[in-house]
Amino acid sequence: MIPLSVPNLGGNEWKYIKDCLDTNWVSSVGSYVDRFEKSLAEFTGAKHAVATVNGTAALHISLLLAGVGQGDLVIAPNITFIASINSITYCGANPVLIDIDERTWQMDLNLLEEFLKKETSIRSKKCFHEKSGRRISAIMPVHVLGNMCDMSRLMTLAKKYFLAIVEDATEALGSSYKQKHAGTFGLFGSLSFNGNKILTTGGGGMILTNNSSLAKKAKHLTTQAKADAFEYYHDESGFNYRLVNVLAAMGCAQMEQLPDFLKKKYEIKNLYSKNFSSIKEISEQQVEKNVTANNWLYTIHVPDKKKFLDYLNQNGFQSRPFWVPMNQLPMFKKEIYYQQENISAKIYNHCASIPCSTNLKKSGQLQVINAVKKFFS
Ligand SMILES: Cc1ncc(COP(=O)(O)O)c(C=O)c1O
Numbered sequence: 001m002i003p004l005s006v007p008n009l010g011g012n013e014w015k016y017i018k019d020c021l022d023t024n025w026v027s028s029v030g031s032y033v034d035r036f037e038k039s040l041a042e043f044t045g046a047k048h049a050v051a052t053v054n055g056t057a058a059l060h061i062s063l064l065l066a067g068v069g070q071g072d073l074v075i076a077p078n079i080t081f082i083a084s085i086n087s088i089t090y091c092g093a094n095p096v097l098i099d100i101d102e103r104t105w106q107m108d109l110n111l112l113e114e115f116l117k118k119e120t121s122i123r124s125k126k127c128f129h130e131k132s133g134r135r136i137s138a139i140m141p142v143h144v145l146g147n148m149c150d151m152s153r154l155m156t157l158a159k160k161y162f163l164a165i166v167e168d169a170t171e172a173l174g175s176s177y178k179q180k181h182a183g184t185f186g187l188f189g190s191l192s193f194n195g196n197k198i199l200t201t202g203g204g205g206m207i208l209t210n211n212s213s214l215a216k217k218a219k220h221l222t223t224q225a226k227a228d229a230f231e232y233y234h235d236e237s238g239f240n241y242r243l244v245n246v247l248a249a250m251g252c253a254q255m256e257q258l259p260d261f262l263k264k265k266y267e268i269k270n271l272y273s274k275n276f277s278s279i280k281e282i283s284e285q286q287v288e289k290n291v292t293a294n295n296w297l298y299t300i301h302v303p304d305k306k307k308f309l310d311y312l313n314q315n316g317f318q319s320r321p322f323w324v325p326m327n328q329l330p331m332f333k334k335e336i337y338y339q340q341e342n343i344s345a346k347i348y349n350h351c352a353s354i355p356c357s358t359n360l361k362k363s364g365q366l367q368v369i370n371a372v373k374k375f376f377s
Contacts, residue, residue: 002368004318005196005297008359009250011257016249028223030245032252037206039255044173044181046189046208048215051243051251052222055170055192058205059087059140061221061241062188065214066164068093068137073129075115075139075163077107078325078337078344084142084168085326096129096136097326099339103286105347106149107141109157115338116161127161129336138164143172143182146198146296150288151177151185158186166190170205173198174262174294183208188218198261198296198358199254201247262294264358268365269295272356275369276300279376298356301347309352311375317368322351 020026033051041049052058068074070092076084078097088095098115101108120127120136127136139158141149158165165186169175172182173191183189193204207218220227225238243251254261276282283301287293302308305321312319325344327337355368 001316001318002355002360002364003357004320004353004355006357006359007195007200007202008257008261008357010359012253013250016253017246020246020249026246027244028242030248032245032248033243036243036248036251036255039252040191040206040208043255043258044184044189044208046181046184047210048208048212050207050209050215050218050222051248052205052207052241053243054203055168055190055194055205056083056087057222057239057241058190058192058207059084059166059168059170060090061218061239062166062190062207062209063087063091063093063138063140064221065217066138066166066187068164068166071134072137073132073134073336074166075112075136076168076326077142077144078327078339079105079323079347080142080144080168080326081170081323082326082329083170084140085332088140093137094134095326095332095335097332097335097337099337099341099343100144100347101149102343102346104147104149104288105144105285105351106147107154108343109149109153111338111340112154113157116157119338120161122162125162127163136161136163138166140166140168141186142168143175145285145299146172146175146182146294147285147287148172148175148177148182148291148293150290151180152290155185169208170194171197171296172294174258176292178290179292184210187211187214193251193254196297198265198294199251199258201243201251201254204243204247204251261358265295265356268356268360269298271362271365272298272354272369276372279373281376282372295356297353299351299353301350302352303350305350305352308375312352312354312371315371317355317371319355320353322348322353324348
């Protein structure tokens, strides 16, 4: 079986993890946590990076610190991984789901603008949803599959409607818009180092922010809000959300290989694109002109997703469907879903991701290509 997207652990992972074991620094403090945070801040250009147990925790803390509270609404795309929307509900808020763009598969900014114009009003520099009377406190652009939307336009809208931007950049390490790294546009950005991501710590995440006092608060909240170095004095209800040193050690080793991983993803994407360009049944996610995507998970639009996935999986090529749109899940069926042509359903019904691990050799890539060609022949 050629797997979909698996860890590539060919660097100093053993060495750095062994160092943690040899020195007994395996838990929530240690030099690798600081080093990992510093390297992510440097790579992304964010002023601060705060490591967390996973990307979901990073999103949860970011939303709380962005001021999202009980009863609020938060705008998000209708196609994303469930964790984006779960993090909104953890704050006692509800999502406003916006349909996606048919070309880029990111939040449709025309629909977003229309929704804000038609369905909201501003009072005392706060945005309210007219019909429900509820406050819309934030917007969460999700950089789906490492692609990005027109961030200039999104930021203009967010500013006009007083919405805090909390970016879900969990899939977008290495992606940028006008040379600015994903996750550094909003008040906060979140990264994930889950096993299927470009860079992995097994499980892990990172909060990015340019705001020093919010970075301090993020560290505080993720470490049980302990307010005294010696006494167990906690000044609010915090969370045990810190990444442990042994996993950060793995992250440091992975960071050393990140440029190679990104290059590999780019090469795989290019080879697939070149070979599939003559297959009229296949179309790809489009990338806006100012976006450099990290090509995280190669996903294509095909006429019969089920048949395509069955064929590939039965022949040893692990392939997956796209996420079920949020409005189709039982717990989010009643949330506001702003759409015109329900593009989410179309994309979900036709999209499939195929093997593209960074350790997939050229011979493996050619095997994938041949299988896809055979399916469509
Ligand atoms: C879009 C999106 N949001 C959030 C997450 C959550 O990250 P994690 O699995 O690290 O909690 C993921 C990845 O798993 C994701 O793909």
